Amino acid sequence: MxxxxxxxxxxxxxxxxxxxxTTDPIHGTRWTRFHNTRVPSLLAQLEAASPSGEGGARGGAGFESRPAARVEALDVLVTIDREASRWVRMLGQDDPGYTDRCLTLLASLLxxxxxxxxxxxxxxxxxxHMVEHDVRSWWTQARIVTGWDTPAWRPDVTCPNCTTRGSLRIRLEERCGMCVECRDSWDPSSYQVLADHVRTESMAKLGQRSEPCGCPLPRPWTDLAVLCPKCGNASCHRATTVLQLVAVDILEGATSGLLVERYGLTRATAVRLIQQVRYQEAS
Ligand SMILES: [Zn+2]
Ligand SMILES: [Zn+2]
Ligand SMILES: [Zn+2]
Ligand SMILES: [Zn+2]
Incomplete structure (x- = not known):
């Protein structure tokens, strides 16, 4: 930790x-490479990603079309600022007026x-420990919403804490998640709660097999590996629910071999499909 x-x-x-x-160039071969880069502070990254931040000038793909992600970055920044300021004042000091100075001051008071x-x-x-709990929550939330190229996964399930649907943001590789409604968060020591929750809801949804899926016509998307068993459509809710189960397996550290065995999908293909589902929902 x-x-x-x-x-x-x-x-x-x-x-x-x-x-x-993680790359997967040839069927099932998984290459893991580590790359050290110097990155700005998480607070600076949150500012850059917020609606008024410099992020708009970058012109890269992704955030331009995802204004919701920008609002989420701003929300996290405002939350950290408000809660850090509250701690500093509770510990008898004046709020220095800047979020980073507030956090540095809080560290010096510990x-x-x-x-x-x-x-x-x-x-x-x-x-x-109450301060530690809050700092861990800020740190987790900041890391989830600042990913530029790889936005967090948004499963179509409810939050285990506040029961809002679609409010969870989860980083599969980093094993952490948050709710953008109630701001509850889960880190690598508690992610299993999230994994179990998403799996249970997905299984319950898949369980209603006798019901027709309501898709107009079978329209297989040849590029996609997961298809609805009833209508053969890759964008049917049954197919996307199966992908949610794949995502939970990845969250739990499943290898490419295991995913091929269970779903006929390599890890890289699975990650790409999961991202496509998210983009469809976000647009
Ligand atoms: Zn870092
Ligand atoms: Zn304690
Ligand atoms: Zn919630
Ligand atoms: Zn279907």
Missing amino acids: TDLHDMIGELTRSHRHREVY PQVVRCDLPRGRGTCCTW
């Missing part, structure tokens, strides 16, 4: 970032904060 000071460091300062590239003996906090055990 990432340490509290490291999380504040990544939020406020430019840092080295290890990116994982040594004086009451901390219990538990290695991991539980609920409201102590002030230090």
Whole structure:
């Protein structure tokens, strides 16, 4: 688990970032490469991605057509600013007026904060663990909404906390997720709750097999590997629900071999299909 000071460091300062590239050039062969890049602070990335940020000038694909993603970046920035300011004032200091300074000040106040003996906090055990819980939530949310080229996955399920449909944003490789409605978040230590939830809802939806899917005509999209078993349509809700199950397997670390065995899909193909589903929903 990432340490509290490291999380504040990544939020406020430019840092080295290890990116994982997974390619699948020839059927089923998985190449994993690591690439170290220097990235701006997460707060700077949130600002750039927000509607008024410099992101609009970049002209790249993706964000231009996804204004919702820009609003989500701004929402996270505003949330961090408000909650960090609240902590600083609760600890007896004045809000310095800038989000990054607020976070740095919060980090400097931590040594004086009451901390219990538990290695991991539980609920409201102590002030230090309550701060840690909030910082981890900010850090998780910021990392989810700042991905430029690979937007987070948006499954067509409800949030396990607030039950809003379509509000979850999940990073499959990083194993973290958040809800853009209630701002609950899950990190690599708690992602299994999310995985189980998405799987249960997807299975329940697939379970109603006797019902017709309502698609007008079989219209197979030859490029796509997952088709509805009833109408043969790749864009049928049954096919996209199967893809949700594939995504949950990827979230749980399934290898390409396992995905080929279960669904006849390599990992790279599966990831591409999952992204297409998201774009269809987002447009
Ligand atoms: Zn990073
Ligand atoms: Zn505690
Ligand atoms: Zn929620
Ligand atoms: Zn169908």
